[in-house]
Each structure stands twice: as C-alpha cells, then as structure tokens.
Amino acid sequence: MTNDTVYSGGCACDQVRYEITGKPSFIFICHCRNCQRATGNIYATNAWFPHSAVAIKNAELGAHVTTGDSGKPVYHEYCSSCGSPMGMRSDAYPDFRGVRIASLDDPNVLAPVGEVFTRSAVSWIPLHPTLPKFEGQVPDADLLKIMNSY
Ligand SMILES: [Zn+2]
Ligand SMILES: [Zn+2]
Incomplete structure (x- = not known):
C-alpha cells in the first residue's frame, strides 16, 4: 500500500461520493451499540x-x-438524502475520520485488523476466527502498535 492509494465510495443514492488518498491508520469491526443502531446492522466496519x-x-x-x-x-x-451510513468521527480522536467500509465501491480493498466492543457483539453469529479482540475501546498502546504496522 502506498501513500497515493486512492479509495472511492459513496452512498446508496450516489448523492454522496468520496475519495480517500493514502493509507488507513486503523480498521476495526465495531460491535458497539451505537454503531449497531446507527448502521442497522450487527456491527460496523470502520476504516480510520x-x-x-x-x-x-x-x-x-x-x-x-x-x-x-x-x-x-x-x-x-449519513447521507442526508438516502440515509446511508457513511462514517463516523469522535472528539476522542479529533485527527481522524472513520469511513464505513461497506460504502466503498469495492469493500474488499480494505480489511479490518481487529474487533472492538466485543462485549456487545450479538450471540448468534461467531466472531472473526483470527482477528485480535477487545471488549471495549482499544488501549492506546495497542492502537499505536496497530498504526505503526500499516
Ligand atoms: Zn445518498
Ligand atoms: Zn462503534
């Protein structure tokens, strides 16, 4: 992955389109209740x-x-026209923006490196077999390690 890698995506109605230049800082499957409810799904996969x-x-x-x-x-x-979940921001990580990777034109081009907030994961489907798991947010030291691994 190089610095000029470009990813593109958009919402279901195509009113929102985006382009991303560069590499992700971290990508997590998030099982938190807020992501579940905001996306209407059992988890969100966010690339930051x-x-x-x-x-x-x-x-x-x-x-x-x-x-x-x-x-x-x-x-x-979300897209204000069709409501598609597009991404997230957090005041805890003001330098970063999360993109819901299901909104990418090809969601296969980016893959998660871990699962977070597994304490609220639904019980009726197994977690990923190999990804590192965190019950809540990732501790800063682990996050730093992950950021340096890209
Ligand atoms: Zn839309
Ligand atoms: Zn979440």
Missing part, C-alpha cells in the same frame, strides 16, 4: 484515516451525535 485524506464531494453529511465510552461526542454520519 487522517481527516485530510478523505475528500467528500457533492454533499453535506448529516450526523447523529452520541456519547462515546470516552465521555466525548461521537458523530455517526
């Missing part, structure tokens, strides 16, 4: 990039605001 890497075109994103484990606001972003 530096803010400057993500260029959103054509549209403003709506955001539903929740409070994260950190006690700081978390913004679950």
